[in-house]
Amino acid sequence: MSARPLRIVGQPAPRVDALEKVTGRARYVTDLTVPGMVHARVLRSPYAHARVRRVDLTRARARPGVVAALAGADLTWCDPYYGPAYRDRPVLAIDVARFEGEPVAAIAAVDEATAEEALELIDVDYEPLAAVLTLEEALAPGAPLVHVGQPAAGHFADLSTLKPQPGTNICHQFQFARGETASALSAADVVVEDAYRFPPVQHVALEPHAVVAAWDETGALTLWASTQNPYSVRVELAKMFDVPLARIRVVVPHLGGGFGSKTYAKLEPLAATLAHAAGRPVRLAASVPEAFQTVRRCAARVAVRVGFRRDGTLLAVECDADYDVGAYADIGPRVVQKGTYTATGPYRVPHVKLASRAVYTNTTPGGAFRGFGVPQLAWALESLFDVAADRLDRDPVDLRRQNFLAHGEEFAPGDTPIDGKLEESLGRAAEAIGWSQRAAADRGRGVAAMLKASVAPSVSEAIVRLHADGSVTVLASAVEMGQGTRTVLAQITAEVLSVPLARVSVVQPDTAVTPYDQTTSSSRSTAMTGRAVQVAAEDVRDQLLAIVAQAWSVDARELTLADGAVVSGGRRLAYSETLALRFGMSGGELIGRGVIAPGRTAAPLGGSTPFWEMAVGAAEVSVDEETGAVRVERYVSVADVGRAINPLLLEGQDEGGVVQGLGHTLLEEMLYADGHLLNGTLLVYRVPRADDTPSEIVCRFVENADGSGPFGAKGAGEGSLIPVSPAVANALARLTGVRLRDLPLSPERVWRALRARSPQT
């Protein structure tokens, strides 16, 4: 079948859910009411680390309106532990509370106010224990241990190689090496090295985590959950409650943002447990401060050495990274592993020695957050690249270009070859920022690049149904959290089946209805779920062609689809007529199936990335020398996406990524003192506002249709965030000569650094 010009894919179509969202009709978990529903509130540990000697629920249970009250000791009827990497996390603290804000007891009551009041009637006897709040404290000899003993492995095959170090706070170590790094570094003409820090930051999805859980009279469990991974939640609950997967249903309405914070089970185990105790549906809706106590980005300290030949050839990278995964591992070990794997960035590096550790501390669990371990390391490597450019007296753009991996080049043995053109992204970013022209005297410019692997192996399945009137239903479990996946899946289907976008409905994820999808994360939905949907739609197409080929006694290869009909030459049969022909009546439907399951490979992490995410950022900054305030005046992001299925939505997503990146670059950091989080509310934790953004943000795309996804697409959405910090810091360094190693680049840090540079002022 010859390729025909694309009609819908590539168009900047408005999102399919735009109307319901601008009219206030879009439903999120907290907008749902289930008959008989009661409301939950959670009592949380006031200590970073404490023995929980006794929880007395007597007075709380006696309060009128309280339907259920639970503490860890009550969870004897199920396996109370969960977690994707390690099953190290109890639903409610059992004997020990390991971070400030850990759930210790929970109440379900007729309304939230009653539940909240009942929390005050719970008596807990705590014995405070010594806590470790930082990587330094956690890694010190003889440090108090966050966990004693070895927790059980979670449900990921690719984490079967977890390497905890018993007797320490190290819950996983990852090493990757090739070549002779030590001798390469000693032979290098120029070696740059330094240590960088990345702060703990929170996602601040405007919708905090929420779930409604209900057990029915047959013992089946249904949840309406704000989750990016309904299928991961399902498997966690099935293990906890020893219930078949088929009897757990996870329904996902609209999400009010995710950014990784809603990957893997969060509040769902607690809501399900409470609903079981209450014998009624339970609604558990977190507040924003509780979201700060649920998950955050893994903070990191990163020491990197990079060796170059005098001619600028990159010879060796040695990287030691410690990631703070907080009190429970969540998906932290995989964050560490995936991040470290691409610590060398998008460069050709013959000699590599990477080592990283995931470290428990008595703080909010660290998990997935847009970029998944890569921003922490790109911050270090891309900063050092500019340091090296200075030492080599080279232009930072040229030095990067010289060392980029080429299209088709191997990144690591057994993994997918590089599937994009980094030099094209860099060239376009440099041109858009005006790199070849001199910046104004009070402006500095900087660039940075990134490379990220997607989760592998991973599985997506989809079903496409063509109805008797020619309209189409898409069943897939990619979660709509703002990124626009429902629109993209509809566009792919409409393209393959040659119907208008308005004729395609995409069903919200529901594990009882929509087929398996591993996760909505890792920038994978367009490439993986989208490809499954494309295959399913092509299955329907092939069935249509076969029906008509038989009816007309022609070869199916002579037929094509156009405007909702099967056509050949001048002949035309509408889908409704084709189905009537097939079923002998006005009813029935064609069902197409798509399965994308690349399987395990010999690649270092056990699966080959389905695509490489690649992007370049360029920043132009100014600084107020009196206050140290850095302002990003202009920012350019260029991402190599293969093909933009919907350039309007993609542009919006990348603009959002840039501004979210500016958050941890300039503003955001979760601050701890004396065991307490000081700024876990939006009053004091500053995320970027509209007036914090650059006056010019330009997001562009390289489209060579060289991806493995539908129509040559690759994943996107994380790439724009990752280069932001180093691009801004590189711009600041070129403007002021000041090189900062700790994020955020707060006014105080910048001011102090400027003062240190010129003590006379």
Add this chain to the structure above:
Amino acid sequence: MTGAPVTIHVVVNGRERVLEIAPHALLLDVVRDLLDLKGAKRSCDTQVCGACTMLVDGLAVSACTYLAIEADGRSVLTVEGLADGDSLHPLQQAFVDIGAVQCGFCTSGMLLTARAMLTENQKPTRDDVLHYLRGSLCRCTGYRKIVEAILAAADGAR
């Protein structure tokens, strides 16, 4: 925390309502739970994020910290009342066309904040819009398309 119920008379989206509420009830809860208008969202609870924004007598308020009793005798506009029947308000249409909507959780607040601004300033500059949005957070869009949509709607209404 209880008190004798009080009766308030309030016009919500053009419709007169007589509501029996607790004296400490918040406008956000009354509108969402009693009137089942779910477009306004609860997020920060502290007047920072703007997701709960409604207009009371045309002025933008954070319904998460506004006592419903204060709305007695006043007129409340929520996002559900922004369109004129099936015809979207120009702000809504601009948000759709320009791609100013992503997850949608901030959208109703953004729309009502912009509506309040356009009432007092029909010809806003970009800086006017940025200033007015200081109480409205969005974590998805990076704001550029929201600002552009508000300016486009203002331009179209001129």
